[in-house]
Amino acid sequence: MASVSSGNQDCYSPLELFNRIAVQGELVRTLKASSAPKDEIESAVKMLLSLKTSYRTAMGEEYKADCPPGNPAPRGNSAPKADEEEEDFVDPWTVQTSSAKGVDYDKLIVRFGSSKIDKELINRVERATGQRPHRFLRRGIFFSHRDMNQVLDAYENKKPFYLYTGRGPSSEAMHVGHLIPFIFTKWLQDVFSVPLVIQMTDDEKYLWKDLTLDQAYGYAVENAKDIIACGFDINKTFIFSDLAYMGSSPAFYKNVVKIQKHVTFNQVKGIFGFTDSDSIGKISFPAIQAAPSFSNSFPQIFGDRSDVQCLIPCAIDQDPYFRMTRDVAPRIGYPKPALLHSTFFPALQGAQTKMSASDPNSSIFLTDTAKQIKTKVNKHAFSGGRDTVEEHRQLGGNCDVDVSFMYLTFFLEDDDRLEQIRKDYSSGAMLTGELKKELVDVLQPLIAEHQARRKEVTDEVALRFMAPRPLSCFQ
Amino acid sequence: MASVSSGNQDCYSPLELFNRIAVQGELVRTLKASSAPKDEIESAVKMLLSLKTSYRTAMGEEYKADCPPGNPAPRGNSAPKADEEEEDFVDPWTVQTSSAKGVDYDKLIVRFGSSKIDKELINRVERATGQRPHRFLRRGIFFSHRDMNQVLDAYENKKPFYLYTGRGPSSEAMHVGHLIPFIFTKWLQDVFSVPLVIQMTDDEKYLWKDLTLDQAYGYAVENAKDIIACGFDINKTFIFSDLAYMGSSPAFYKNVVKIQKHVTFNQVKGIFGFTDSDSIGKISFPAIQAAPSFSNSFPQIFGDRSDVQCLIPCAIDQDPYFRMTRDVAPRIGYPKPALLHSTFFPALQGAQTKMSASDPNSSIFLTDTAKQIKTKVNKHAFSGGRDTVEEHRQLGGNCDVDVSFMYLTFFLEDDDRLEQIRKDYSSGAMLTGELKKELVDVLQPLIAEHQARRKEVTDEVALRFMAPRPLSCFQ
Numbered sequence: 001m002a003s004v005s006s007g008n009q010d011c012y013s014p015l016e017l018f019n020r021i022a023v024q025g026e027l028v029r030t031l032k033a034s035s036a037p038k039d040e041i042e043s044a045v046k047m048l049l050s051l052k053t054s055y056r057t058a059m060g061e062e063y064k065a066d067c068p069p070g071n072p073a074p075r076g077n078s079a080p081k082a083d084e085e086e087e088d089f090v091d092p093w094t095v096q097t098s099s100a101k102g103v104d105y106d107k108l109i110v111r112f113g114s115s116k117i118d119k120e121l122i123n124r125v126e127r128a129t130g131q132r133p134h135r136f137l138r139r140g141i142f143f144s145h146r147d148m149n150q151v152l153d154a155y156e157n158k159k160p161f162y163l164y165t166g167r168g169p170s171s172e173a174m175h176v177g178h179l180i181p182f183i184f185t186k187w188l189q190d191v192f193s194v195p196l197v198i199q200m201t202d203d204e205k206y207l208w209k210d211l212t213l214d215q216a217y218g219y220a221v222e223n224a225k226d227i228i229a230c231g232f233d234i235n236k237t238f239i240f241s242d243l244a245y246m247g248s249s250p251a252f253y254k255n256v257v258k259i260q261k262h263v264t265f266n267q268v269k270g271i272f273g274f275t276d277s278d279s280i281g282k283i284s285f286p287a288i289q290a291a292p293s294f295s296n297s298f299p300q301i302f303g304d305r306s307d308v309q310c311l312i313p314c315a316i317d318q319d320p321y322f323r324m325t326r327d328v329a330p331r332i333g334y335p336k337p338a339l340l341h342s343t344f345f346p347a348l349q350g351a352q353t354k355m356s357a358s359d360p361n362s363s364i365f366l367t368d369t370a371k372q373i374k375t376k377v378n379k380h381a382f383s384g385g386r387d388t389v390e391e392h393r394q395l396g397g398n399c400d401v402d403v404s405f406m407y408l409t410f411f412l413e414d415d416d417r418l419e420q421i422r423k424d425y426s427s428g429a430m431l432t433g434e435l436k437k438e439l440v441d442v443l444q445p446l447i448a449e450h451q452a453r454r455k456e457v458t459d460e461v462a463l464r465f466m467a468p469r470p471l472s473c474f475q
Numbered sequence: 476m477a478s479v480s481s482g483n484q485d486c487y488s489p490l491e492l493f494n495r496i497a498v499q500g501e502l503v504r505t506l507k508a509s510s511a512p513k514d515e516i517e518s519a520v521k522m523l524l525s526l527k528t529s530y531r532t533a534m535g536e537e538y539k540a541d542c543p544p545g546n547p548a549p550r551g552n553s554a555p556k557a558d559e560e561e562e563d564f565v566d567p568w569t570v571q572t573s574s575a576k577g578v579d580y581d582k583l584i585v586r587f588g589s590s591k592i593d594k595e596l597i598n599r600v601e602r603a604t605g606q607r608p609h610r611f612l613r614r615g616i617f618f619s620h621r622d623m624n625q626v627l628d629a630y631e632n633k634k635p636f637y638l639y640t641g642r643g644p645s646s647e648a649m650h651v652g653h654l655i656p657f658i659f660t661k662w663l664q665d666v667f668s669v670p671l672v673i674q675m676t677d678d679e680k681y682l683w684k685d686l687t688l689d690q691a692y693g694y695a696v697e698n699a700k701d702i703i704a705c706g707f708d709i710n711k712t713f714i715f716s717d718l719a720y721m722g723s724s725p726a727f728y729k730n731v732v733k734i735q736k737h738v739t740f741n742q743v744k745g746i747f748g749f750t751d752s753d754s755i756g757k758i759s760f761p762a763i764q765a766a767p768s769f770s771n772s773f774p775q776i777f778g779d780r781s782d783v784q785c786l787i788p789c790a791i792d793q794d795p796y797f798r799m800t801r802d803v804a805p806r807i808g809y810p811k812p813a814l815l816h817s818t819f820f821p822a823l824q825g826a827q828t829k830m831s832a833s834d835p836n837s838s839i840f841l842t843d844t845a846k847q848i849k850t851k852v853n854k855h856a857f858s859g860g861r862d863t864v865e866e867h868r869q870l871g872g873n874c875d876v877d878v879s880f881m882y883l884t885f886f887l888e889d890d891d892r893l894e895q896i897r898k899d900y901s902s903g904a905m906l907t908g909e910l911k912k913e914l915v916d917v918l919q920p921l922i923a924e925h926q927a928r929r930k931e932v933t934d935e936v937a938l939r940f941m942a943p944r945p946l947s948c949f950q
Contacts, residue, residue: 246722247724253718253721257688264752265750287755287756
């Protein structure tokens with residue numbers, strides 16, 4: 001299928017490149033439409049990005065689908081830049097970057113039109129809650145937002161708001177990266193003391209993957225147990241499977257239909273890249289992810305109130321769903337949900353890609369033993385260290401691309417210790433083996449504790465979280 | 476907007492005609508996408524059909540969208556026929572014909588690939604049930620079917636089947652034409668003694684019309700009362716609003732998602748003519764009309780059985796939904812629903828169009844008084860009579876285009892009397908005024924009796940029919 005070559009496109013003419021991009025783009029769409037294996041899609045996307053870079057280098061301007069390079073337009077200031085970076089690709093199904101540092105998030109903020117979470121906003125959260133900001137805020141892991149100031153306005157004026165996040169349960173296996181939004185959401189629930197709804201999109205996974213309905217629902221319940229093990233308060237938290245909740249809440253379906261009436265195929269085509277070969281289930285699904293953004297989707301919690309502000313913590317790849325939601329909201333008389341966006345959790349092999357739940361060596365799984373954790377970190381965590389100890393001592397390691405260091409920024413709570421490690425590793429005082437040991441020492445107890453809490457979450461506990469009911473924190 | 480001219484396209488060149496057809500087709504799609512008033516759409520469709528006829532006359536072949544008339548292809552046998560008829564247009568939203576006799580149903584059977592209900596099939600129904608076939612069967616009003624022999628096989632082998640029909644509740648006003656499928660379905664329920672589910676597509680009407688969700692649901696309940704007044708047995712009948720049932724039956728939603736996974740936008744585009752400007756609600760709706768064709772959408776009636784054969788009596792314009800359903804069924808492991816198709820009930824003004832609930836003079840409404848019925852028939856029923864009494868006596872009237880006579884074929888039970896009227900009117904022995912009086916004498920008591928039964932149907936009765944529950948006729 002799509003082979004990934006590394007830049008031998010320089011021998012093509014601009015027109016040949018233009019045509020190859022068009023065909024490669026079609027290939028990517030076809031692969032996505034046919035739910036091809038993730039790695040095939042990623043290869044094809046990588047090739048597409050590479051072709052576009054070659055095109056930009058050759059032409060001095062971006063590839064435009066409806067503008068073949070026939071006429072030699074004035075190049076002027078936009079002369080070819082050989083060293084120009086490839087553009088990152090981010091949508092809910094594919095995250096691709098060519099940089100070992102990972103996606104360029106500042107560029108993403110500009111491209112998506114969101115706002116940076118700056119020092120001022122973090123200080124305001126601290127003032128409003130009286131709590132030290134979570135390390136994910138302090139370290140820019142939640143880095144972007146939409147309308148967070150509006151949520152804080154509401155909070156300061158004693159107006160209610162609620163949290164909404166979710167997970168697509170594509171398998172039983174969850175890795176530490178999957179916990180990022182939930183760890184942060186639990187903190188938000190604790191410091192603001194607000195209701196939380198968690199959507200398990202088992203219908204989405206049924207539509208996109210080769211799963212039965214029963215499998216998808218089963219994964220939803222199993223994943224819910226791992227989510228519950230993050231410590232959510234049952235009195236403030238409602239977890240729901242779409243397959244179960246849609247059939248037990250006329251209010252939810254009514255909002256889904258309302259949204260579906262106000263979004264055209266043209267719009268979802270533009271936002272999600274759907275094609276005419278996609279199933280009508282995929283095409284209409286975005287409305288189902290949008291509906292929990294509106295409080296009257298949960299009358300058991302909010303009564304008939306449709307004006308309770310929603311705040312959605314999620315990874316930035318989910319933003320397209322909520323750009324659509326925010327576009328629809330005023331047209332159906334509802335407030336726009338606010339958002340807090342996180343960066344992606346890097347794969348052990350490096351920050352170029354998101355992790356894959358289907359590759360056991362690409363991350364630390366929530367079921368890994370202490371020994372597996374140690375082996376995986378030592379064997380697979382991409383190192384920013386030098387080739388030899390002598391060189392490392394002399395030149396120091398590179399924390400910007402070192403995955404063990406990146407993982408520590410996610411999980412090591414102590415800011416001073418993290419800064420010390422950064423200094424020591426960068427200077428060469430700390431060796432790669434020592435850095436990896438620091439990470440193993442953090443991850444082993446973290447995973448062991450999670451496993452202990454997970455064991456307490458029986459089917460019965462999960463189903464109590466998943467029962468539609470009032471939440472005591474909203475009156 | 477779209478003006479309907481009557482055949483002055485003869486002065487155009489084939490290429491001009493080709494281009495005008497393309498533009499007019501786009502206009503029809505745009506009008507439909509923007510939910511333009513019905514009469515505007517109908518005018519535009521009429522114009523489109525007229526242009527296509529001119530094209531066929533000029534070119535000796537059908538208009539093909541991707542084949543402009545540039546190259547003078549061999550015309551051969553398909554020489555222009557000046558007298559060729561315009562083609563009828565039938566889809567769930569538009570029925571258009573240029574013939575006062577109405578749509579050519581034999582052609583429709585060929586085009587849709589269904590089977591004619593012939594004498595042999597009618598005899599088989601009579602043998603199987605031991606009942607005289609309903610007048611709608613005897614007179615070809617239900618004229619087409621899919622797999623009815625399979626239903627009879629099942630029935631004769633004591634295997635269960637069930638009936639499914641429905642209505643789109645676009646307003647409170649229902650006319651006698653709306654009752655045709657229900658009158659026939661009640662007869663089927665009586666003679667076969669089987670469960671019946673009736674879908675009120677209030678979500679569809681919300682998606683297509685300028686209605687609120689509450690209005691659409693309100694119409695669903697009001698229309699259900701008129702349907703109940705047809706005499707359905709509460710022990711064998713479940714009536715449901717999509718807006719209410721979707722949110723109270725996980726089994727129903729699961730089937731909707733299953734169907735949505737197995738139908739692409741390309742398919743619904745081909746079947747229903749959707750465009751990229753249509754809402755994702757419209758695009759995914761066909762799965763919701765398909766789902767009741769599968770018995771496990773109703774676990775309260777059929778338990779977990781997914782193999783109970785479904786038989787759908789409906790007007791032929793609904794067939795596209797069930798062609799799609801029959802295409803999907805084997806791919807998701809369910810039996811294909813069987814179908815019985817009816818002709819359209821003609822408007823008082825003539826059989827060229829379906830009636831419009833928004834034009835009070837286009838039909839007899841279920842709320843009309845005896846006086847209104849008399850006035851409407853006398854004033855508006857299109858007559859096949861001659862201009863003067865003398866001419867009529869001499870040449871006789873034309874029953875094929877006379878709407879009063881057509882209505883009698885729907886509602887006058889006595890075959891001999893109907894045949895006598897046909898003879899007398901055709902010979903000129905019966906005058907138009909006398910024919911109209913025959914119809915008024917049939918309609919007045921029919922509507923009065925309906926109104927009396929309708930009065931008995933309280934909100935409480937309607938909600939009992941609409942409560943998900945077991946039906947005693949299935950075990």
